[in-house]
Amino acid sequence: MRPFKYARASDPTAAAGAVTANPQAKFLAGGTNLLDLMKEDVERPNELVDLTRLKLTEIRRIRGGVSIGALATNTDTANHPLIRRNYPLLTQAIVAGASGQLRNMATNGGNLLQRTRCQYFYDTAMPCNKREPGTGCGAREGLNRIHAILGWSEKCVATYPGDMANALYALEAVVRVRGAGGRERTIPIDEFHRLPGETPERDTNLEHGELIEAIELPGSSFAKNSHYLKVRDRASYAFALVAVAAALELDRGTIRQARVVLGGVAHKPWRSREAEAALSGKPASEESFRQAAEVAFKDAKPLAHNGYKVELGKRAVVRALMRASKVGGA
Ligand SMILES: Cc1cc2nc3c(=O)[nH]c(=O)nc-3n(C[C@H](O)[C@H](O)[C@H](O)COP(=O)(O)OP(=O)(O)OC[C@H]3O[C@@H](n4cnc5c(N)ncnc54)[C@H](O)[C@@H]3O)c2cc1C
Numbered sequence: 001m002r003p004f005k006y007a008r009a010s011d012p013t014a015a016a017g018a019v020t021a022n023p024q025a026k027f028l029a030g031g032t033n034l035l036d037l038m039k040e041d042v043e044r045p046n047e048l049v050d051l052t053r054l055k056l057t058e059i060r061r062i063r064g065g066v067s068i069g070a071l072a073t074n075t076d077t078a079n080h081p082l083i084r085r086n087y088p089l090l091t092q093a094i095v096a097g098a099s100g101q102l103r104n105m106a107t108n109g110g111n112l113l114q115r116t117r118c119q120y121f122y123d124t125a126m127p128c129n130k131r132e133p134g135t136g137c138g139a140r141e142g143l144n145r146i147h148a149i150l151g152w153s154e155k156c157v158a159t160y161p162g163d164m165a166n167a168l169y170a171l172e173a174v175v176r177v178r179g180a181g182g183r184e185r186t187i188p189i190d191e192f193h194r195l196p197g198e199t200p201e202r203d204t205n206l207e208h209g210e211l212i213e214a215i216e217l218p219g220s221s222f223a224k225n226s227h228y229l230k231v232r233d234r235a236s237y238a239f240a241l242v243a244v245a246a247a248l249e250l251d252r253g254t255i256r257q258a259r260v261v262l263g264g265v266a267h268k269p270w271r272s273r274e275a276e277a278a279l280s281g282k283p284a285s286e287e288s289f290r291q292a293a294e295v296a297f298k299d300a301k302p303l304a305h306n307g308y309k310v311e312l313g314k315r316a317v318v319r320a321l322m323r324a325s326k327v328g329g330a
């Protein structure tokens with residue numbers, strides 16, 4: 001690991017100011033992703049601003065919804081009564097990730113910003129446009145079994161690996177951030193992560209030095225009928241090959257509105273508004289869910305080794321919607 005300066009932030013504005021002032025500085029939260037990347041020499045900050053003493057851990061009611069502190073751990077968030085009762089989809093998604101020990105350390109802000117698990121990104125001997133812009137993409141013609149089938153570019157075919165964000169997209173969360181000088185703004189979650197395009201080195205639309213303070217969830221009508229399904233190579237401690245955050249608002253067996261967000265298939269959580277539109281007004285039945293699954297993957301462009309994700313993804317959508325709607329006792 002390279003030498004770096006360490007500072008403990010005393011308040012959010014000072015933390016944002018310190019990182020903004022130094023282009024090589026980074027925030028440190030639970031460290032479960034950043035420190036691994038530093039050990040692998042993938043990330044090379046020369047200064048870490050430690051956020052862990054900031055009072056951004058609160059989970060509380062706001063205007064009909066709930067605000068979740070960026071520094072609350074994944075464990076505390078998943079177990080909080082307000083989340084379990086009102087947003088069970090979020091609890092399920094968080095618990096599907098990592099392991100108990102990691103979730104005890106991992107924070108919500110850090111989880112949103114975790115970096116791809118593309119193996120070429122981690123291997124500094126290989127070309128990678130995300131790690132070193134302009135060097136090429138090792139995965140495009142390499143081993144791309146875990147990579148994207150939607151929204152990728154010739155510059156990068158990586159996927160976003162997280163689980164929690166898939167549920168946050170379905171719940172239409174908003175990310176509250178603070179920049180240097182105390183400037184605040186909010187970012188709708190759908191605009192938070194980016195597709196790779198020509199600049200895969202930028203994962204999100206956060207500016208350098210902007211601190212995530214909280215994630216806000218609006219009131220939700222999906223508490224009764226939602227399900228998070230994660231398909232992976234082994235039952236725990238593995239990232240999603242395909243994941244589905246499904247949520248339905250039902251009126252006597254008819255779908256009033258739906259949310260379908262796919263994980264493990266694109267550079268960001270992939271909300272399929274087309275699948276949602278296809279479900280609206282339809283009976284909550286296996287046939288409706290199959291039609292929605294076809295729509296969700298109609299634009300999929302698999303790479304050499306990940307064609308299996310298309311069929312797997314469709315089946316996962318159907319199963320997640322069956323479980324959300326409890327059709328057939330699923
Ligand atoms: C073996 C293993 C398995 C895992 N499996 C899964 C899984 O299946 N599903 C899943 O979703 N995750 C998984 N994870 C990822 C884990 O959830 C993340 O590493 C964790 O959530 C990151 O949170 P952190 O607080 O440790 O972030 P850190 O590592 O401290 O930071 C990550 C990034 O976020 C930035 N950052 C942190 N907080 C803020 C903030 N408030 N504002 C602005 N920037 C900030 C940091 O500068 C850094 O760039 C796994 C991790 C490991 C090591």
Ligand code: SF4
Nearest residue numbers: 118128137156157158
């Ligand atoms: S897919 Fe993206 S992260 Fe992976 S090697 Fe290509 S550019 Fe790098």
